[in-house]
Amino acid sequence: MQDLDANDITDAVIAQMATTPDPRMREIMEAAVRHLHAFAREVNLTPDEWLKGIAFLTAVGQMCSPIRQEFILLSDVLGLSRLVNVMHDSKGREAAGTETSLLGPFFREAAPKVELGGSIAVASDGPEIMIFGQVRDTEGQGVPHAVIDVWQTDADGLYDLQAHDPSVMDMRGQLRCDAEGRFHFRTLKPLGYSIPMDGPVGEMVRQQDRHGFRPAHIHILVAAPGYRELVTALYFADDAHVDSDTVFGVSKSLVIQESLGLPDAPVPGIPSIRYDFTMSRESEGGGGRVGSDPSRLVPAG
Amino acid sequence: MQDLDANDITDAVIAQMATTPDPRMREIMEAAVRHLHAFAREVNLTPDEWLKGIAFLTAVGQMCSPIRQEFILLSDVLGLSRLVNVMHDSKGREAAGTETSLLGPFFREAAPKVELGGSIAVASDGPEIMIFGQVRDTEGQGVPHAVIDVWQTDADGLYDLQAHDPSVMDMRGQLRCDAEGRFHFRTLKPLGYSIPMDGPVGEMVRQQDRHGFRPAHIHILVAAPGYRELVTALYFADDAHVDSDTVFGVSKSLVIQESLGLPDAPVPGIPSIRYDFTMSRESEGGGGRVGSDPSRLVPAG
Structure with missing residues (x-):
């Protein structure tokens, strides 16, 4: 039975993604999860700050249009x-x-x-x-x-x-x-x-x-x-x-x-x-x- | 004159963000840039992969609606x-x-x-x-x-x-x-x-x-x-x-x-x-x- 704390959650996510057939996708997503989690742990990201981040990325995505690429910006x-x-x-x-x-x-x-x-x-x-x-x-x-x-x-x-x-x-x-x-x-x-x-x-x-x-x-x-x-x-x-x-x-x-x-x-x-x-x-x-x-x-x- | 290579680009970005008045925002964005760049360097992210990542995040943002929050997912x-x-x-x-x-x-x-x-x-x-x-x-x-x-x-x-x-x-x-x-x-x-x-x-x-x-x-x-x-x-x-x-x-x-x-x-x-x-x-x-x-x-x- 999993019982994940702030440290072993990262390994659990990587283990669940280990089935990825494309080796390059697996490599990139594993690294992305490790660095994303390390960032959240380093700054001790709070639920309110997480929510602000979600709202910001959502707004960036919704600003994109055929003539505007806000994620590239x-x-x-x-x-x-x-x-x-x-x-x-x-x-x-x-x-x-x-x-x-x-x-x-x-x-x-x-x-x-x-x-x-x-x-x-x-x-x-x-x-x-x-x-x-x-x-x-x-x-x-x-x-x-x-x-x-x-x-x-x-x-x-x-x-x-x-x-x-x-x-x-x-x-x-x-x-x-x-x-x-x-x-x-x-x-x-x-x-x-x-x-x-x-x-x-x-x-x-x-x-x-x-x-x-x-x-x-x-x-x-x-x-x-x-x-x-x-x-x-x-x-x-x-x-x-x-x-x-x-x-x-x-x-x-x-x-x-x-x-x-x-x-x-x-x-x-x-x-x-x-x-x-x-x-x-x-x-x-x-x-x-x-x-x-x-x-x-x-x-x- | 700046002449940034793959290593000192990170310091240059952090230096440019050092004017951020809110200390917590400065701390979070500095850590975000360091971890984002470390990720890209670790996997040696290619321009095509970068483009796929941009397209993916854009699609996630555009899927969001009043009844669907794809970034939280x-x-x-x-x-x-x-x-x-x-x-x-x-x-x-x-x-x-x-x-x-x-x-x-x-x-x-x-x-x-x-x-x-x-x-x-x-x-x-x-x-x-x-x-x-x-x-x-x-x-x-x-x-x-x-x-x-x-x-x-x-x-x-x-x-x-x-x-x-x-x-x-x-x-x-x-x-x-x-x-x-x-x-x-x-x-x-x-x-x-x-x-x-x-x-x-x-x-x-x-x-x-x-x-x-x-x-x-x-x-x-x-x-x-x-x-x-x-x-x-x-x-x-x-x-x-x-x-x-x-x-x-x-x-x-x-x-x-x-x-x-x-x-x-x-x-x-x-x-x-x-x-x-x-x-x-x-x-x-x-x-x-x-x-x-x-x-x-x-x-x-």
Whole structure:
């Protein structure tokens, strides 16, 4: 007859889950139960606090919709998304690929194609900058005709989906590199922005006295046949929140700053940034997107 | 400049949450982040597995409604509800109060009043049993006129809310003990039942090859002025699942079995159970209900 106390309840749950046929599911759920129970024991969680936790998770789930993924936002502000990213980024980094960053919820398929040297700013105004560089393999050779998706906020800190009706594609575009993997394009300097603060996760961040801001950044997705898709972002060094990103997306190697008079700038007179991307071959393993792609996550109906 | 790897991301999150004004919230969230990250590192959680976890928690939240609390069900099948119960039961147990058990989702206010010796079976048939005993304080003295709420499934394993329309109250009642705290009532022998298997938690339990059953039991809530409310349940020893309750509610001291010919049975000829309840005084501290009370948990709207 079972007679479970606060210590042996954990073993009893694991024993009951030991019938799980899928060994990976068994491993993950066993670890989840051990860590969940260790947490509750460590803080001596009270029935009232347990109830608050249940109510919070319920509210997070009920905030999710086809255009809002509040559980991913929770994962982001708790640093879990970054952690999973970094753990599976490491294989790429051993092969010296560019570091990855969060995909975020604002990627859209079929962004407008932009000629090399063209601008992704269609419906917005602001200080213009130029970004140029080369897509290379891990041996430093250019990757011919690599395709780069770029998306970012406008100079007011809004993505097109926030500033315009959904038919407008702005501040995003798809470039095709030249035969040496070189690219250059014009854009506006983006502005940092707050995560959505009108849901339970925003309320939590507010109760923690966190600012809730992401530093200004430009999202980049690079693809080429035979290479691992590279999902990353470039962060502006002069943003006040570059060292306190609410979702922990910044890496040192991804921090940039525009400047005038770069020797190899393809067009003079515009503040410019040079950034070269390094892609790992598919055979170099690892990877996967961690980020807010609501369409894959919200159950139908 | 932050440059977070898989180890120092945890410290960075805790540092960013250090501004939390409420010290208890800070303590709980710090521990939650440490254990969450330790879990992800231990199992080397992949982006695809992370995504499955996000989708699962989202589905759990979206299953919640005013009459269904799927997150509490998840807490129950992971043993967390039992753990929180046991941790805060211990103060009562030092003072030798009856062990508690889960409240569950089927308690209803204003159950029909039943005279001592009466039956709580109004609309159901099945094998009749009698339960009798005494409500006592921790010194063994009877608690005069203690009020006992009883609720259970019928002989088919269904609560009234499952078997009838909501206007019917069956297999539940409220008794008032006599001046020595003694009580006796008739009921039907309940049947064990499965937790709801039509949601994401049921799907998880199925994927774990667990049976999903709770052993047959009778819920009890005892109240008397000056005493801590006692929420418990009595479990039948002859149920096949008494040692493998899917929500880990059984304690040895709460297991019962009916028998004929008990020497002090108030009515002969009916299989009977004697169970005496011990109540702690409010001054003896501790307690709180952990169980499925959806009305307190689902956000309005």
